[in-house]
Amino acid sequence: MAFSKEAYRALEDIVGPDNISDDPALLDTYAFQYLAETVRPNHSRYMPRPVAAIMPCTTEEVQAIVKVCNRYRIKVKAYSTGWYHFVGAIKPEDDTVQLDLRRMDRILEIDEKNMFAVIEPYVICAQLQAEVMKLGLNINIIGAGASTSILASATSLAGWGPSTFWMGSNPDNLLGVEWVTPAGDIVRTGSLGSGDGWFCGEGPGPSVRGVMRGNFGALGGLGVFTKCAIKLVHWPGSSQLDITGTIPAYRLPLQENFRAYTIAIPTWDAWADCFYKIYDNEIGYVFHRQFNLAGADLAGAFWLMYIDPTKTLNDVEQMVKQPEIKKLTDELRISFQLILAGRSVRDIELQDKILDQILAEVGGWKVKRFCEQDMAEFTNLYFARMGHKHLNFVWVGGYMGSWMQGGTPDYVKGYQPIAAAQLARDQKSGLLVQSGGDALMGCGSGVAGGGHMALEQFVCYDPADHDSVDTVIKDMHGATADAVAHGYPPGKEALYLSVGMKDEDLYAARRRAPQPFFRYQWKIKQAFDPNDVGDRMYMTLPPEDETTD
Amino acid sequence: MALEDYRADVLRCSRCSYCKWIPFDHVKSWRFAKGCPSIDYNKFQSYSAAGRLVTGLSLMDGRCDVTDRVIDVAFKCQLCGSCDVACKVCRYDMEPLLALHELRFKLVEEGHTLPQNTPVMEGFRKEHNMLMKPKGQGGKWADGLKVKDLSKEKAEVAFHAGCRSSYDRDLAQVPSVSASILQKAGVDFGILGKAETCCGGRAFHMGYRADFTSAAKHTVKTWTNAGVKTVVTPCADCFHTFRRLYPEVGSQVEVLHMVEFVDRLVKQGKIKLSRPVTMKITYHDPCHLGRQGEPYVPWKGKERKIFGQAVVYDPPRPRYNGAKGVYEPPRNVLKAIPGLELVEMERIKEASWCCGAGGGVREAYPEFSSWTAGERIEEAMSTGAEAIVSACPWCERNFMDAVNAIGGTMKVFDVMDLVQQAI
Numbered sequence: 001m002a003f004s005k006e007a008y009r010a011l012e013d014i015v016g017p018d019n020i021s022d023d024p025a026l027l028d029t030y031a032f033q034y035l036a037e038t039v040r041p042n043h044s045r046y047m048p049r050p051v052a053a054i055m056p057c058t059t060e061e062v063q064a065i066v067k068v069c070n071r072y073r074i075k076v077k078a079y080s081t082g083w084y085h086f087v088g089a090i091k092p093e094d095d096t097v098q099l100d101l102r103r104m105d106r107i108l109e110i111d112e113k114n115m116f117a118v119i120e121p122y123v124i125c126a127q128l129q130a131e132v133m134k135l136g137l138n139i140n141i142i143g144a145g146a147s148t149s150i151l152a153s154a155t156s157l158a159g160w161g162p163s164t165f166w167m168g169s170n171p172d173n174l175l176g177v178e179w180v181t182p183a184g185d186i187v188r189t190g191s192l193g194s195g196d197g198w199f200c201g202e203g204p205g206p207s208v209r210g211v212m213r214g215n216f217g218a219l220g221g222l223g224v225f226t227k228c229a230i231k232l233v234h235w236p237g238s239s240q241l242d243i244t245g246t247i248p249a250y251r252l253p254l255q256e257n258f259r260a261y262t263i264a265i266p267t268w269d270a271w272a273d274c275f276y277k278i279y280d281n282e283i284g285y286v287f288h289r290q291f292n293l294a295g296a297d298l299a300g301a302f303w304l305m306y307i308d309p310t311k312t313l314n315d316v317e318q319m320v321k322q323p324e325i326k327k328l329t330d331e332l333r334i335s336f337q338l339i340l341a342g343r344s345v346r347d348i349e350l351q352d353k354i355l356d357q358i359l360a361e362v363g364g365w366k367v368k369r370f371c372e373q374d375m376a377e378f379t380n381l382y383f384a385r386m387g388h389k390h391l392n393f394v395w396v397g398g399y400m401g402s403w404m405q406g407g408t409p410d411y412v413k414g415y416q417p418i419a420a421a422q423l424a425r426d427q428k429s430g431l432l433v434q435s436g437g438d439a440l441m442g443c444g445s446g447v448a449g450g451g452h453m454a455l456e457q458f459v460c461y462d463p464a465d466h467d468s469v470d471t472v473i474k475d476m477h478g479a480t481a482d483a484v485a486h487g488y489p490p491g492k493e494a495l496y497l498s499v500g501m502k503d504e505d506l507y508a509a510r511r512r513a514p515q516p517f518f519r520y521q522w523k524i525k526q527a528f529d530p531n532d533v534g535d536r537m538y539m540t541l542p543p544e545d546e547t548t549d
Numbered sequence: 550m551a552l553e554d555y556r557a558d559v560l561r562c563s564r565c566s567y568c569k570w571i572p573f574d575h576v577k578s579w580r581f582a583k584g585c586p587s588i589d590y591n592k593f594q595s596y597s598a599a600g601r602l603v604t605g606l607s608l609m610d611g612r613c614d615v616t617d618r619v620i621d622v623a624f625k626c627q628l629c630g631s632c633d634v635a636c637k638v639c640r641y642d643m644e645p646l647l648a649l650h651e652l653r654f655k656l657v658e659e660g661h662t663l664p665q666n667t668p669v670m671e672g673f674r675k676e677h678n679m680l681m682k683p684k685g686q687g688g689k690w691a692d693g694l695k696v697k698d699l700s701k702e703k704a705e706v707a708f709h710a711g712c713r714s715s716y717d718r719d720l721a722q723v724p725s726v727s728a729s730i731l732q733k734a735g736v737d738f739g740i741l742g743k744a745e746t747c748c749g750g751r752a753f754h755m756g757y758r759a760d761f762t763s764a765a766k767h768t769v770k771t772w773t774n775a776g777v778k779t780v781v782t783p784c785a786d787c788f789h790t791f792r793r794l795y796p797e798v799g800s801q802v803e804v805l806h807m808v809e810f811v812d813r814l815v816k817q818g819k820i821k822l823s824r825p826v827t828m829k830i831t832y833h834d835p836c837h838l839g840r841q842g843e844p845y846v847p848w849k850g851k852e853r854k855i856f857g858q859a860v861v862y863d864p865p866r867p868r869y870n871g872a873k874g875v876y877e878p879p880r881n882v883l884k885a886i887p888g889l890e891l892v893e894m895e896r897i898k899e900a901s902w903c904c905g906a907g908g909g910v911r912e913a914y915p916e917f918s919s920w921t922a923g924e925r926i927e928e929a930m931s932t933g934a935e936a937i938v939s940a941c942p943w944c945e946r947n948f949m950d951a952v953n954a955i956g957g958t959m960k961v962f963d964v965m966d967l968v969q970q971a972i
Contacts, residue, residue: 019592025613025622026593029600034564045560045606055592081566082594102592107579126576146573147566243574247872247899248638250574298856309872313641314865317855387573390565390639395859397561397642427857434857462858464560 003051003095007072011054011097014064019055019103027053030098035085038400038476039500043469048089050077050098057103059178059186059226066224067184069097070531076182077535078224080104080121080149086219086499090535099224107131108227109198115232116175118198121151121225126385128230130240138235140167143443145389155179155225157217160446162288162337162383165279167233168448171213175201175229179212182223182529187212198229211524214517221538222528236285236341241384244377246309248388251374252381257342259352260380262291262370263359264335268416270362271334272409277358278338279450283351285341286383287444291370292335293392293458295435296420300328303370306391307378313394328369335367336444339383395433398463400472402479402493404456406446412455415488416440419457422482423475426459431471433460456492473497503536510541519543552605552655555648557852559602561860568598568632568645571900581895581928584631586903586921595622598632598645605652615661623652624663625917627910628754629836629903630871637870642852642860646841653756665913666755673760677746678712679912687715688743690725696732697739703776704739706731707802709791711784712747713942719949720942726969727783727807733972734819739775750790750837755909765790765798772802783807783965785941786907789837796845806838808940808964812878815885822971825888830962831934832879832891833925833948834901835941840871871899879940879964886971892932894925902928904944911947922951926959936960938967 012020021027027049037043051074056062062078069076078099079087089096105122112135117128126146129139142153142161150170153159155177159170167173176192176199189212192198193205201209212222236257245251254260265271278284294302301319305311319325340355342348359365369375382388392399403419405412416438424437440455457479461472476493483490498506510518518541525532525540570576571584583589588597595604595618604622607613626649633646656662672681690710697704708731710724731738749764772780780802782788792804805813814820834840846867853863876898883891896902905911905921926948929937937959939945948961 021593021618023613023616023618025604025607025616025619026595028607028612029593029595029603032562032564032599032603032606046612053593083564083566100592100594123579124570124582126570126573127579127582130576130582131579146576147570240577241574247572247634247870250572252574312861312865312868313855313859314861316859317861381574385574385576387576388639390563390567393561393563393565394639394641395856396854397563397640397860399563430857432857433859460858462561462854462860464557465858468858 003074004072007068007074008052010068011052011065014061014068015054015056020052022052024049030088030100033085033088034083035400035496037463037469038473039085039497043466045463047085048092048094048096050089051095053098053100055100055103059180062099062180062224062226063184063186065097065099066180066182066533069533070184073531074533075535076533077220079220080152081124081147083144083148086537090499090537094535096535104226110135112137114199116199116229117232118227118229119151120227121149123150124148125150126387129385132232133235133237134239136235136239137232138167139230139232140164140170140173141386142170143389145386150230151225151228154230155213155217155228156220160443161386162286162290162443164443164448165287165445165450166285166448168231169446170230171217172448173231174209175199175231177201177212177225178227180224180226182534183531214521219537221534221536222525223534236343237384241381243381249307249309249378250381251377252384253377254380256345257348258380259340259348260376261338261340262332262335262367262379263338263364264331264367265362265364266334268334268413270364272413274358274362274364275409275444275450275453277361278444281354281358282449283340283354284338284444286337286339288383289336289441289455290382291337293439293441295433295458296333296438297329297434297436300332301325303375307374331367333438337379337383339380392458395435395460396462398461398468398472400459400461400476400493400496401456402459402476403440403483403491404442404454405483405488405491406452406454408451409453412453415483415486416455418482418486419479422478423457423459426471426475426478429471431461431468432475435460506536507541550647550651552648552651553609555644555651556606556609558643558645558648559606561642562599562602564599566597566599567635567638570635571631571896572635572638575896575900577895581902584635584900584902586629586905586924587626590917590920591625596625598636598649601626601649601652602645605648615656620656620661620663623656624909625914626908627836627903627905627921628908630841631903633869634840634871634899637868641868654758657756663913666909669912670752670755670757670760673747673752678716679747679751680712680716682716685743687712688745690715690721691728691740691742694725694728696728699739699741699771699775699777700744702739704737705776705778706736706738707772707775707777707780708738708740709748709780709782709787710740710745711782711787711942713784713946715745717942717946720945723783723942723963723965726965730811730820730965730968730972731781734814738781741771748787748790750786750794751909753790753794754907761794762798765795769795769798769800777802779803779805781805781807781810783940783942783963785835785838785842786943789841792842793845796847806842806875806940808879808882809875811968812881815882820972822886822968824971826886826967826970827888828936829890829892829934830883830936830938831894831929831932832883833904833929833937833939833944834876834898835939835944836901836903836907838940839874839876839901840899842875843869843871843873874899882964882968883938886967889967892934894928894932896928904939904947906943906947911943918947919951919954922947923955926951926955926957930957930959936962938962938964940964
């Protein structure tokens with residue numbers, strides 16, 4: 001059913017005329033999205049334009065909007081902070097109403113004693129962290145950084161980050177949830193559902209975590225999450241980040257119970273051993289292979305340029321040629337960052353001793369230049385707030401991630417050389433940023449306590465250059481092909497590229513590698529979304545005779 | 550430059566949303582984490598810097614027409630530069646603030662103007678001020694002061710009052726006090742008095758580039774004829790216009806804000822701030838003195854790629870990211886006043902929240918302007934300060950109006966008001 005004036009008026013009646021628009025220019029600002037150019041015709045930076053953008057401010061308004069969309073058979077897609085090409089309209093033939101949840105931006109409760117916070121969708125990580133730090137508490141800020149919605153990472157996506165090793169992932173930290181299903185019902189999960197508050201996601205009320213988000217999340221395709229509670233963790237630092245330094249090279253001086261290290265390891269085998277030993281010894285507050293996002297050939301020069309506010313990218317060109325930087329670059333090739341946080345000075349001293357022992361056993365060392373005061377204080381701040389994470393885009397504005405298959409460190413080290421060779425091969429064209437074949441970065445662990453992790457390859461390209469965009473797409477297909485050829489499943493690139501696929505091609509691909517959860521999720525969709533108002537980012541596989549759209 | 554010159558900036562925007570917030574490292578609370586008044590007030594994505602970039606792209610590509618919404622999006626923004634600072638925490642190849650200006654220039658040059666701006670611009674052209682007042686009413690602040698008249702005499706230092714304090718009786722003491730301080734310090738300076746014309750900065754920000762250029766050329770010629778080598782002003786808007794915009798039309802004078810000048814005089818011992826002023830205050834960084842008050846660096850160059858695709862500039866492009874704004878001189882002056890207790894707000898220096906008056910918003914969108922000022926007053930109140938002090942009459946006017954609207958007791962001062970009390 002086409003989007004009618006009647007439908008628009010029905011939506012307008014819910015939120016008022018100031019909070020809905022169908023102006024084409026305004027809607028284009030919702031259609032313009034990160035990665036659109038990799039899936040849209042002619043490398044357009046626009047995903048399909050929604051038919052309206054609407055901003056509810058209460059759960060009841062969200063519910064009413066979803067019901068109108070059911071009545072008129074209009075797709076409805078919500079986003080909170082709104083980043084990625086799958087957060088809005090996916091298919092041009094669908095009429096999609098874009099819910100912008102910006103007005104739902106409150107921290108509803110911080111329960112210090114029971115260590116959880118109740119939030120609305122547009123509370124970003126930086127805001128919640130700043131508030132809970134005043135109480136000696138902290139949150140897991142995901143890899144995408146401080147600008148992201150903590151609710152979205154917990155309810156709708158994979159919420160891993162550098163501190164997940166210590167704090168758990170946000171899907172794991174998710175407690176009670178308020179969910180408006182695609183049919184317009186309000187579901188309250190866990191203890192919330194039995195009227196016992198927000199403290200538990202799994203009961204004594206209904207546990208529907210597997211239904212509503214599964215492992216990876218429904219990516220906005222299965223209704224709207226309007227509130228959730230998130231678990232908080234201990235923060236042994238000061239009550240606010242007292243930063244120093246000049247923009248962009250802000251710093252956070254290290255308190256006596258903190259350490260910020262960049263650690264180098266001689267071989268990938270020793271690297272995996274080092275990770276296991278860190279898991280086993282339970283040291284570390286933040287644990288991440290982060291700075292390699294700049295690429296192994298350029299990381300040394302790039303970060304030293306970045307912490308000097310008088311320098312720009314121009315300087316990197318000369319810096320990489322300097323002998324001491326070349327030496328540093330080689331030293332950093334197999335490296336990662338580790339923040340230690342002690343509950344006391346004695347505790348941090350013990351962690352230091354344990355780390356030194358681990359490094360002695362695996363042949364690793366602390367990278368001297370990156371552990372000097374300027375870089376250590378920058379590292380400390382970078383991981384405390386994750387406020388510089390969009391350096392992903394620093395080279396030229398485009399980055400696309402590939403690989404990131406999760407497993408043990410031994411599993412991950414197995415694909416490192418394949419991924420590095422594959423990207424190095426594609427960088428030779430000069431149409432990707434030539435930062436080195438190994439631009440792999442990722443959490444020390446994607447689960448609390450360690451054991452399961454992944455590395456994502458950072459492929460940087462120019463979104464303003466069609467040849468460069470072509471090349472990144474080929475590189476992504478190449479990553480999938482190389483992974484499969486070596487016995488690994490496709491990486492995250494497959495998800496990104498699938499956003500632009502035709503239904504028949506997408507379903508055919510899923511049938512070639514049948515997985516029960518696609519069919520199970522199809523049944524969930526039938527039950528919770530009878531009018532098909534959610535989009536296909538909730539991953540399903542319809543029976544062959546029901547594939548009509 | 551033209552909007553088209555920023556096409557690559559738009560295409561390379563990652564839509565990360567940094568432009569909506571203060572740099573994240575500075576965030577100290579939920580309440581005062583926002584950086585962009587426009588998106589915070591207007592909510593739709595279009596009202597962010599990223600949204601405006603896309604609006605420009607959509608217009609350039611013919612995907613949309615100039616609607617009332619497009620005009621509203623383009624002009625309902627103070628151009629305070631918070632977005633620009635936050636964007637550049639992670640980017641070296643983006644100039645969002647310049648692109649936002651170009652969007653306005655394009656609309657105005659194509660005849661898509663805001664009706665609210667029409668009488669203001671008529672006043673600018675006829676009366677040479679932005680307050681829609683007869684030009685004869687300006688300059689009264691100088692009555693009784695024995696200073697050189699630059700339209701008749703020569704002096705190396707020109708004191709430029711600016712039209713807000715020249716024509717606003719509540720603020721007339723700021724230029725008057727400033728001139729007195731210069732006299733006490735023995736500075737040989739002159740003024741234009743009633744012949745002083747608007748610097749043109751606010752016309753520039755409203756999108757009227759040609760009008761600005763015309764005004765700027767007139768002023769530069771006047772200074773040249775008077776032998777002026779240094780211009781001092783107590784107005785942050787004028788300061789920014791002279792320091793950052795005038796070099797593009799040929800000005801070569803040194804530009805100092807009054808707080809810089811007084812800071813220099815205090816350090817040199819030429820004035821002494823010895824009388825106690827017992828008060829707890831907080832300082833508001835004006836956008837045009839702070840993050841946008843960086844020195845002008847001439848540049849003409851082009852984009853070049855290294856490492857295959859990484860963007861750099863040949864020669865290296867100056868980086869305006871708020872790092873070199875005028876932050877310490879006003880604080881130095883305030884700290885030199887005995888009895889004064891300076892407490893800082895959460896959003897300061899390059900992360901400062903705008904007063905709401907800039908970009909033509911005070912004139913065209915008074916409600917939005919007042920709301921923005923009110924937000925700042927609330928932030929000032931949260932420090933426990935009894936007064937908010939600034940170094941720009943436009944900020945002070947907006948704060949005074951907001952306090953009146955809110956009904957609070959917060960006092961509003963210019964730094965020079967307190968300097969006068971302390972001398």
